Amino acid sequence: MRLPQAQVALLEAASATDARPIEQLADQTDLKPEAATRAAFDLRDEGLVAVEERVEESARLTDEGETYRDEGLPEVRLFRAAREAGGTVGMGEAVGAAGLEGPEVDIALANYARKGYGVVNSGEVSADADADPDADTEAAALAALATGDAVDDDDVLDRLESRGLVELDERTVRSVALTDEGVTALMEGVEAAETVDRLTPELLTSGEWKDVEFAEYNVEADAPAVEGGREHVLRGMSERVKDVLVGMGFQEMDGPHADADFWINDCLFMPQDHPARTHWDRFALDVPPVADLPEALVDRVEDAHRDGVGEDGDGYHSPWSEDFARAIALRGHTTSLSMRYLSGYADADLEPPQRYFSVQKAYRNDTLDATHLLEFYQIEGWVMAEDLSVRDLMGTFEEFYRQFGIEEIRFKPHYNPYTEPSFELFGEHPETGEEIEIGNSGMFRDEVLEPLGIDCDVMAWGLALERLAMLTTGAEDIRDLHGTLADLEFLRNAEVTY
Amino acid sequence: MPVVDIDTDELRGLTGEDKSDEEFKEDLFALGLEYEGDTDDGLLQFEFGPDRLDRLSVEGVARSLRYQYGADRGVYVPNVNDADWTIEVDPSVPEERPYVTGAIVRGVELGESGLESLIQLQEKLHATMGRGRAKGAIGVHDLTMLKGQALTEESEPSGTIDAATADLAATEKTITYRGVDPEGDRFVPLDANAELTPAEVLAEHETGETYADLVEDLDRYPAIYDELGLFSFPPVINGKRTEVDTDSRDLFIELTGTDQWTIDKMCVVLCYALSARGGTVEEVQIDYADGATYPDEYGPELIRPDLDTDEKSVTHDRIETMLGVELEREAVVDLFERSGLDAAYSLGEEETVYDVEIPPYRVDVLHPLDLVDDVGRAYGFNELEPTYPDIGTIGGRHERSRLERAVRTSLIGLGFEDMLNFHMTSAGENYDRMRIDERDTGADLADAPLGAEPRAEITSPYSEDYTQLRTWALPSLVQVLENNTHRSYPQDLAEVGFVAHRDDDVNTRVAEDRRVAGVLARTDATYEDAKARLQAVCDDFDADLETPATEHPSFLDGRVADVVVDGDSVGVVGELHPEVLVDRDMEVPVAAFEFSLSALE
Missing domain, CATH: 1.10.10.10 (Winged helix-like DNA-binding domain superfamily/Winged helix DNA-binding domain)
Known part of the structure; x- marks a missing residue:
């Protein structure tokens, strides 16, 4: 054999x-x-x-058990002290004579009467004359275990275990x-x-x-950890969003991060004294103003700001200067790309119907914390067509969010300077069921579209990619998800979503 | 976004509806006000877009709800009594803050909650339309504490007319808006017990310090006088003499600012709110004296508040196509009326047109579109059935986004963990800690080491950690290594990402590029490891790689090379300099590379 x-x-x-x-x-x-x-x-x-x-049980003294083996069980010490003092003695005196300290006092009192050493009553300890401390089974068991002998009395062992004086192993x-x-x-x-x-x-x-x-291997044993290459979890979410949007017929936009305020704000009919355009909220760059803007467009945009568009249109009662429009800043939203594409400046003039999107970085001067970043990915999308209605907008966004498990969208009427009607989008958190804000949307205003030379409808929406990623990954600190402060452990352990 | 604090008991009183808090929350969500939480005093906070500034107080919110419930319909304009008082604008008014407006409201029943609501409305108007008091600032005063006398020399002193008889006095009463030398007068401001000069207010008074930057550069400060002297120092603080309390019944409102329309509208919102508290609005005459700057569009003599309604036209077709539903004409008129508007329609040859009358507190209606939005809100946007638009378009990704994805896939296949770093950094991280010196703007960069390009700097940044765009990607990866020395090695990290530097020859003055960067941090990392992976990436994209020796301060001499792809120098590869590592308490060698993504196109 x-x-x-x-x-x-x-x-x-x-x-x-x-x-x-x-x-x-x-x-x-x-x-x-x-x-x-x-x-x-x-x-x-x-x-x-x-x-x-065969199951073998063994018992071992704890540190406390060791102490009592050396010094005697607290209740025994109390008994000896009481007996020494003549049988009945005041509590304080007995405790002092027994040398009990801290929790030992309570331990002694808890076990004293149980073990028949006497009674404690009205602050007096009395010792039962018949009790024999040398016959204490618990003390004997401690002594036996300490020398390695077995103790057969299971009741005593259980008692000592419940007192925390021995540990039982099987x-x-x-x-x-x-x-x-x-x-x-x-x-x-x-x-x-x-x-x-x-x-x-x-x-x-x-x-x-x-x-x-x-030779047979232990195939169940753990293997050493391998950290393979993997896609960044937020990048994974960005790719998924892009896949969804491409599948819905959207074309991707691209364009500068540092841009003239004209494209970032003025084209969007944002008054120049709008709070978001103050230096507190925006990252102005210390560089000369933009070299070239399409002059005819600049004039039309200025007109819209000053006098509105259309017969009944009113402008803003705010200052407007081309110098401000030409100043360079990091874009506060990627809607600057939409303006470049809609105006035909980024590419060719566009004829309806069109769908465009981008998933790119925007910059906001905020305080960096668990839910805010200075730079974040904005999902931006728009649809251009003749005669779009608010219902089309709702249907498009419902379809988009459904791809990420977010159902039951509610539309809260909202205000943006560049869209009307405007809606904040609310949806149910897929895990908690809580209602949360998931985006901002609307139909671009005539004051935006007319200067750009668009004479059909354009609906648009935006949301932060990080928000979507936090929802679907359960991340609690946005700084783990994005940026130089990343914890590799978090990225390595993040579940792959698809 | 603005937040309005609502006492729902007040709301029940002002709307006449006995609804629960929960029902109000639902109704207000439909109006666009989102419940945010409770204040310490148990008021409910609602946030909303900064369009309907008439909803900055409980009175305005109640008015909107009354329209929503159908309790009110159509345009409401309060009755106004003729002017008894004049605000004269003196040529000494600082030209930086030339405009003033005002109104009087008599017989208001403020009480505790009304006064709180008034104070809240002022603060919120300051924060929104008033642009932090710069564009418009409000002062509300107890009228009975004012004494009016024309500033002109020929007028009779009217000091003998006391407040009780002021109502009956037939003679016109005047206060004056003018400029004052910073040290030129004294008054007791609110929350103070001693007379201070305007300059002292800015230096010593808490509110003065807060708003000092609005006026401190002016030669003369704005000031408002009555017969007894200075009683308001706009836009900073009112005087104590005319302070409004819960028993004040007759109020004098003044607003100053840089735009007449803006302060007029703020005044209108205040008048509507006080009118809802039982007040009667009384006009005030504004006279810009010769030599004073007056608003071109209105002329030097104004009667305020301006409660005239506006009118805009919108077609039936526009409403139907925007909402995507068919509506009866009468139904549209009904929806307008339930929005607090009035509408009459005319059946034109081709289309129905609604002429819509808009009340003066609506500062948000710039275009007929805004009226369509009102119809939609009154109809209930959430009543609309979503449809998927029947439009065919072809989707696709941008070429660069496809390239980035392909390169990232190659890197991941080679075992790199994909990173996604901030684009903003500091000069310390970008240059100093990498041992490189920044080149001057406009300098020839041909022989500059990768990363030494001049920075695109953020103007007055908040955080010293984020003061510029990164000019290269490797410092970010090294920062991630530095932050993760407690995590297991090897740490092979890569990023395909954005970098930028200042370049005045580019239209936006910022040259933007995408880079492919990788680091290999492990006990046995060498130049060869980095080059092997660099070679693999280049091979994937059929790019020809050469690595002639070079020098770069971030790398160890003799172990660094130019990355030359298809004949062009596009980056650098090598072993990071030990100084770069020990400065970060790193105990493993790091081999690294970075090059332009465009080399792989």
Whole structure:
């Protein structure tokens, strides 16, 4: 019979008459205990050995148990002190004489009467003359355990465990004995098969692999961690958003991060004294003004700001200067790209119908914290067509959010300088069911579209990608999701979404 | 966005509706006011877009709700009594703040809550239309404490007329808006007990310090006088003499600012709110004296408040196409009336046109579109059934976004963890800690090491950590390494990302680029590891890579090379200089590369 090396060794070490613990056999055969155990079970499955299992309980003193073994149990000490003082004595005196400190006092009182040492009443401790502290079973058990002797009284052990003075451990001891079949096999002769660790090119080419036994691996054991390359979790969300939008017929826009305020704000009919255009909210750049703007468009935009558009249109009662329009800043929203595309400045003039989108960075001068970043990804999208209605806007956005598990959109009428009607979008959090704001939308105003040369309808919406990502990943700190302060552990552990 | 604090008991009183707080929250959401939480005093806070500034007080919110409930219909304009008082504008008024307006409201029943509401409305108007008091600032005074006398020399002193008889006096009473030398007069401001000069108010008074920057550069400060002297120092603080309290019944309102229309409208919103508290509005005459700057569009003599309604026209077709529903004409008129507007329609040859009358508190109606929005809100936008637009368009990604994705996929395949770093950084991180010196704007960059390009700097930044755009991507990756020395190695990180530097030859004065950057941080990282991966990426894109030796202060001499792709020098590869590493308490070597994404096009 050919068996793996470990099994042969174990079989030869085992006895038919005397069941031996596996640990002992492992020692004898120089096998690791796990390997010996595995071999024993394999041999049992072959019917060559019997494995007997027995649960062994052992008890060990805790630190507190050690202390009481040395100094005596608090209740015993209290009894001795009371007896010494004549049988009945004031509590304070007894405690002092017993040398009890801190929690020991309560422990002593809790166990005193239970164990029949006497009574504690009205601040007096009396000692029962019949009680014998030297016969205390708990103290005896502590002493026995300390010297390594076994204690058979389970009640006492349980009591000591509940007092936190001993810790009980259970372990399974397995013993191995040869079966008759095992004895027969040994008598007929058992050979060790050659085991190899790795399948090598030599084994493969020589054909030797046919004659060797491959060492078995513990296939359930943990393997070392591997940190493979992976897409950034926020990038993954951005790619998913792009996929969805491309699938809905949207074309992607691209354009400058640092841009003239004209494209960022003036085209959007944002009055120049709008609070979002003050230096507190925007990142102005310390560079000269933009070199070129389309002059005719600048004039039309200025007219819209000053006098409005259309017969009944009114302008703003706010100052307007081309110098401000020409100043360069980091874009506060990516709607600057929409303006560049709608005006035909980024690419060719556009004829309806069109759908465009971008997922790009915008910059806001804010305080960096768990829910705010100075730079964030804005999802921006717009649809241009003849005669779009508010219902089309609602239908488009419902479809978009449905792709991310957000149903039941509510539309809160809102105000933006550049859209009318405008809506804040609210949806149900897919996990918590809470109603949360998920975007801002509207139909671009005539004051925006007419200067750009658009004479059909354009609806638009925007939201922060990080917000969508926090919703779907459950991230609680936005700084983990995006930026140089990232924790690699968070990124490595983030669940892949798709 | 503005927040209005609402006492729902007041709301129940002013609307006449016995609704629960929850019902009000629902109704207000439909109007565009979102419940935000409660104040410490148990008021409900609602946030809304800064269009309907007439809703900055409980009175205005109640008016909107009454329209929504159908309790009120159509345009309401309060009755106005003729002017008894004149505000004269003296040529000494600082030209930076030339305009003034005003109104009188008599017989108001303020009480505790009314006074609080008035104060809130003032503050909110200051924060919104008033642009932090710069564009318009309000002062409300107890009229009975004012004594009117014409400033002109020929007028009789009227000091003998006391407040009780002021109503009956037939003679016109005058106060004056004028300029005052910063040290030129003294008065007791609110929340003070001693007389101060205007300059002292700015230096010593808490409110004065807050608003000092609005006036401190002026030669003369704005001031308002009655016969007894200075009683208001706009836009900073009122005088104590005319302070309004819960028992004040007759109020004098003055507003000063940089735009007449804006302060007139703020005044109108105040008058509507006080009228809802039982007040009767009385006109005030504004006379801009010869030599004073008056508003071109209105002339030197004004009667205020200007409660004239506006009129705009909108077609039936526009309403139907915007809302996507068919509506009866009468139904549209009904919706207008429930928005606090009046409308009459005429059936033209081709289309129906509504002539809509708009009350003066509506500062948000700039275009007929805004009227369509009102119809939509009255109809209930959430009543509309969403439809998916029946439009065919072809979707697709931008070429660069496709390239970025492809490169990122290659890098991930090579085992890099994809990073997404901030575009903003500081000069310390971008240059100093990488051991490179920034080049001057306009300098020849041909021989400059990668990253040494001049910065595009943020004007007066808040945070010293974010003062410029990064000129290269490697410092960001090294920062991530620095922040993660407690995490397991190897740390192979890569980023395809944005960088920018100042370049006055570019239209936007900022040259923007995308870079491919990678770092390999591990105990045995060498130049060869970085080059091997760089080579693999180039091979993926069929780009020809050469790596001639170069020098770069961020890298170890002798272990750094130019990245030359298809003959163009586009980046750098090498082992980071030990100084760069030990400065960050890093204990493993780092091999790195960075080059322009465009090289792989």
